[in-house]
Amino acid sequence: MNLPLIIDIAIGLIFIYLILSLFTSELQELLTTLLQWRAVHLKESIEGLLAGSNTSEQLRKSRQLANRLYNNPLIRTLNQEAKGRFLVFTRIANGWYYLFRVFGQDDEGNIKTSGPSYIPSQAFAVSLMDTLGIPQIASLISLLRLKSFVVGQILTQVGNDKLRQRLQSRFESILNSYQQQQTDLATTVSRIVEACDRYANLAELSDREQLALQLAELNTTEDLDLTVQDILQFRALREGVFGLPDSPTETAVIVRYLQPTLIDLVNLIREHANVDRFWQRYKNIRDEVAQRILYTEVLSAIRRFISEVSASSQMTDEQRSAVLKDILAVETRMDEFLRHPPISLVDVPYRNLLDQAIAPIRANLNRPEWGDWIVDEIMKRLNIHQIDLERVNHERAELKNYIDSLVDILPAMRQDFLVFANLLAQQGGAEVESLWNLLVTRLAPLEQSGELNQYLKDMLTILAEQAHLKAASIRAELTQFQQELENWFDQAIARAAGVYKRNTKLVAICLGIIAAIAVNADTIHIVTRLAADSALRDDVVTIATEAAKAEITGPTSDGGANQGPNPNRECLALPRSEAEKQENCQQFFAILENAAQEVALPIGWGDNNRLRQRQEAQQGLWQNIWPARYALGWLITGIALSMGASFWYDLLGRFISVRNTGKKPETPPAPSTSTKV
Numbered sequence: 001m002n003l004p005l006i007i008d009i010a011i012g013l014i015f016i017y018l019i020l021s022l023f024t025s026e027l028q029e030l031l032t033t034l035l036q037w038r039a040v041h042l043k044e045s046i047e048g049l050l051a052g053s054n055t056s057e058q059l060r061k062s063r064q065l066a067n068r069l070y071n072n073p074l075i076r077t078l079n080q081e082a083k084g085r086f087l088v089f090t091r092i093a094n095g096w097y098y099l100f101r102v103f104g105q106d107d108e109g110n111i112k113t114s115g116p117s118y119i120p121s122q123a124f125a126v127s128l129m130d131t132l133g134i135p136q137i138a139s140l141i142s143l144l145r146l147k148s149f150v151v152g153q154i155l156t157q158v159g160n161d162k163l164r165q166r167l168q169s170r171f172e173s174i175l176n177s178y179q180q181q182q183t184d185l186a187t188t189v190s191r192i193v194e195a196c197d198r199y200a201n202l203a204e205l206s207d208r209e210q211l212a213l214q215l216a217e218l219n220t221t222e223d224l225d226l227t228v229q230d231i232l233q234f235r236a237l238r239e240g241v242f243g244l245p246d247s248p249t250e251t252a253v254i255v256r257y258l259q260p261t262l263i264d265l266v267n268l269i270r271e272h273a274n275v276d277r278f279w280q281r282y283k284n285i286r287d288e289v290a291q292r293i294l295y296t297e298v299l300s301a302i303r304r305f306i307s308e309v310s311a312s313s314q315m316t317d318e319q320r321s322a323v324l325k326d327i328l329a330v331e332t333r334m335d336e337f338l339r340h341p342p343i344s345l346v347d348v349p350y351r352n353l354l355d356q357a358i359a360p361i362r363a364n365l366n367r368p369e370w371g372d373w374i375v376d377e378i379m380k381r382l383n384i385h386q387i388d389l390e391r392v393n394h395e396r397a398e399l400k401n402y403i404d405s406l407v408d409i410l411p412a413m414r415q416d417f418l419v420f421a422n423l424l425a426q427q428g429g430a431e432v433e434s435l436w437n438l439l440v441t442r443l444a445p446l447e448q449s450g451e452l453n454q455y456l457k458d459m460l461t462i463l464a465e466q467a468h469l470k471a472a473s474i475r476a477e478l479t480q481f482q483q484e485l486e487n488w489f490d491q492a493i494a495r496a497a498g499v500y501k502r503n504t505k506l507v508a509i510c511l512g513i514i515a516a517i518a519v520n521a522d523t524i525h526i527v528t529r530l531a532a533d534s535a536l537r538d539d540v541v542t543i544a545t546e547a548a549k550a551e552i553t554g555p556t557s558d559g560g561a562n563q564g565p566n567p568n569r570e571c572l573a574l575p576r577s578e579a580e581k582q583e584n585c586q587q588f589f590a591i592l593e594n595a596a597q598e599v600a601l602p603i604g605w606g607d608n609n610r611l612r613q614r615q616e617a618q619q620g621l622w623q624n625i626w627p628a629r630y631a632l633g634w635l636i637t638g639i640a641l642s643m644g645a646s647f648w649y650d651l652l653g654r655f656i657s658v659r660n661t662g663k664k665p666e667t668p669p670a671p672s673t674s675t676k677v
Contacts, residue, residue, distance in 0.1 A: 005531070007659050008541050012530045014652045015544035016521070016601055019592065020637070021645035024515045028508055037507075038117040038500070039079075043070070045496035046124070049489070052455030065131070065451035070115060072127035078116035121493075125485035129478075132452075132460075133442040134265055138478065140435045141260040141268070141416065142185055147175060147431065148419040149258060150192065153241050160230045163199065166222065170195045186255050193251060196238045199226075201245075203235035262477040264412045266464040270457045272439045273447070274409055278417055279436040281402050282395075282424055283346075289394045290345040293387060295338040298354070301381035302331045305374075326365045330374050333361050350387075351379060396421055463488060505642060513638030521603045522633030523640065525613045529602035539599040541659075547592055548656045 032038060043066060048054065051062035069075055129135060150171050158164040171192060178188040202218075205211040208228065215226050243250030260268075268275070306327055309320060337357040338345075345353065354375045362371040399421035403414060420432045446452035467480035515521070530537045602609060617626035640648075 004659070007655060008537050009527060009530045011544050011652065011655050011659065012537055012540035013523070013526055014648050014655060015540060015547070016526060016603065017637075017640050017643075018645055018648040018652060019601075020515060020519065020521055020603075021641050021643070021648055022589070022592065023519075024508070024511050024641045025645055027515065028504070028511050031507075031511075032504075036114055036117070037504070039115040041496065041500045041503070042117060042119065042493075043115055045493060045499075046119075048496075049492040050451075050453075050456055052453065052459070058450070058453060061450035061453065064449055065446065065456075068131050068451075069124070069127045072130060074123040074127050075116065075119055078119060078123065079114055121486035121489045122482070124489045125482045128485060129482065131442070132269060132446075133438050134269070134481075135478070136438055137268060137435070138260055138265055139181070140431055140438065141265070142258055143175070143179055144416070144419055144423060144431050144435065145258045145260070146178065146185070146188065148422050149254070150175070152422055154192075154196070154237070157237050159233060160224075160226060162224045163226060163230065163234065166224065167195065185259055189251060189255050189258070193238075193242050196234075196242070197245065199231065200235040200238040202231050260416075261412075261468065262464045262471075262481050263461075263468055264416075266460050267410055267413065268416075268439075269443060269452075269460065271409065271413060272443045274406070274413065275436060275439050276444065278402075278420065279432070282399060282421075285395055285398045285402070286346045287344055289391055289398065291338065291341055293391055293394065294345055294350075294353070295335075297382060297387055298334055298338060298378065299331065301378050302327065302334060304381050305377050306331070322366045323370070326367075326370050327374055329361055329365065330358055330371075330378075333358055350382065350384065351375065354378060395424070399424065459488070508642035508644075509638055511638075512641030513634055515641060516634040516637035519603050520605045520610065520613070521637045522613060522630060523636040524629060524633040525616060526602050526633075528616050529612070533602075536599070536602065540601070543598050544652060545656055545659075548653050 046069070047059055047062045047066045050065050051058045053059075155164055155168055155171070158167060174188055174191045174195065177183050177191075178185070183191070199218075202211060202214055205214065211228055211231070215228065215231065218224060219226055241250075242254070306324065309315070309323055309327065312320065315323065334354075334357055343356070358371055358375065362368055365371055400418070403417045403421065406414065406417075409417070424432055443452060463484040464481060467477050467484050471477040471480040530540065602612075604610075613630075614626070617623075617629045
């Protein structure tokens with residue numbers, strides 16, 4: 001058997017593989033789409049990424065977190081699930097419907113039957129950060145620090161009451177703009193400085209008479225009572241807090257302090273249980289302080305009232321006796337009520353509290369209307385302002401003692417707890433409650449279900465440290481952290497892609513064997529027929545050569561090769577559904593199909609081909625084990641088809657180039673006719 005014959009046989013065999021590979025590729029694409037292998041593999045890869053281990057229990061828990069990410073709008077909108085009864089029926093009929101439970105449930109509790117086959121790394125990073133509440137936590141921490149700074153460093157240091165109220169009103173407007181994300185932190189601090197400068201800059205007037213005139217006008221227009229001494233003191237306060245007007249360094253330092261670092265945020269996520277314990281302890285302290293102070297103050301007021309009634313000369317002995325009896329009954333009831341209060345004494349108006357306390361005994365008094373009178377007299381003897389101030393001081397002191405007793409928290413968290421304590425004691429700390437609610441609603445369920453596992457916490461810490469080192473400023477840390485999450489995701493998906501390719505390769509071999517049996521494509525029989533039948537061989541080589549010449553680039557009829565892109569090669573590399581949308585690909589596929597129909601290929605279960613195949617199998621070494629020869633031929637074909645149509649197309653071009661004596665040598669350049677002078 002000479003070399004040209006071998007090349008012709010190879011060209012014929014490769015062409016048959018190319019035609020059959022188109023069929024198996026389309027079949028594999030159909031199964032991949034129908035059973036959503038890419039989407040399922042992507043979801044399982046994300047679960048493994050979040051779990052950090054291959055244990056079934058941890059993967060199950062991480063699946064819940066992955067389901068949360070898939071319900072995020074950024075990822076949910078990536079999936080456009082196919083509709084129609086036929087597709088759903090096909091999934092159920094093939095027994096694969098249970099696989100799609102891996103995509104979890106939608107917001108309405110319905111099992112999702114599909115998922116995206118591709119997720120951009122940015123969508124994953126943003127969804128994970130949003131699920132953990134990192135941007136929201138950063139905003140709340142900044143707002144808490146900002147409010148504590150304004151109250152503690154500025155407002156409490158202003159001696160003039162009206163100026164303090166005016167600044168407080170202005171600061172509240174500025175903070176509301178920041179809370180509604182209308183301004184960033186640096187702009188907010190600049191606005192606070194400008195609000196302070198409006199009054200502090202008056203001290204720059206060297207002429208005291210001119211300063212007095214300016215103050216008089218300001219006091220009139222804004223209903224203030226500022227003095228020159230007030231302005232000078234406020235000027236000193238402004239410079240002590242923000243530095244000199246022409247020096248922005250101190251302001252930059254303040255912004256850096258108010259903006260939590262990424263490591264602070266991640267540590268807060270890791271140790272969010274400490275915030276929950278702090279909040280629960282705060283509520284207990286408020287109840288304990290309110291009960292203790294109100295018990296002392298109310299009973300003291302009642303005893304003073306009793307003393308005054310006992311010494312009164314405006315009542316008869318009989319009237320005094322009746323009144324004292326009712327007051328003592330109220331005192332006994334108050335002692336019982338405040339010693340073991342059935343309700344929380346926090347945030348309840350004192351008058352309402354006293355009314356609730358005496359309600360059970362009101363009907364037993366000598367005169368029921370005396371109940372309101374006794375309560376009125378008790379309220380007159382209560383110094384409400386002093387009680388509130390005492391409660392604030394006690395709450396702050398006990399919270400500080402509690403914070404000092406914590407030995408297992410980080411310094412940054414301890415500092416934030418002190419900020420929380422000041423705000424809670426001074427203003428009720430609605431933002432602290434918002435932070436606690438955020439941590440409870442976002443992180444506590446993740447912690448309890450095991451979705452926020454130790455591996456994920458450690459990875460977030462490592463990525464946060466990397467972002468902290470790379471970021472040029474604190475404001476850039478969140479952006480850099482998102483980039484680190486994207487890189488982490490891309491690396492994991494790249495590894496998962498390798499696993500997916502190996503799995504699909506095995507599927508391709510199985511489909512190739514099935515296709516080989518279905519069309520009876522026996523490689524041994526095909527080679528034998530091509531070697532023995534010169535007419536068949538010549539016909540197959542001719543149509544294969546014509547199909548190869550149909551390419552725009554690659555091997556050409558003159559043996560040369562163009563260097564541009566090969567659109568036919570790209571058509572074979574694309575999924576069939578996408579390739580058929582392109583006009584040039586449609587033409588190329590039509591050429592291949594027409595070429596295959598022009599000659600009777602040695603495949604199929606027709607009587608003629610099957611009888612020849614049987615005769616060949618029962619000769620020589622295979623005559624006693626001819627079924628094994630069938631199996632071997634199908635196996636070789638199946639493995640060959642798994643290589644893909646683009647592989648056989650490239651190989652076909654190379655063999656045809658060799659058959660046409662290869663590439664022509666380049667023509668040497670003509671000698672120059674110019675004469676060197």
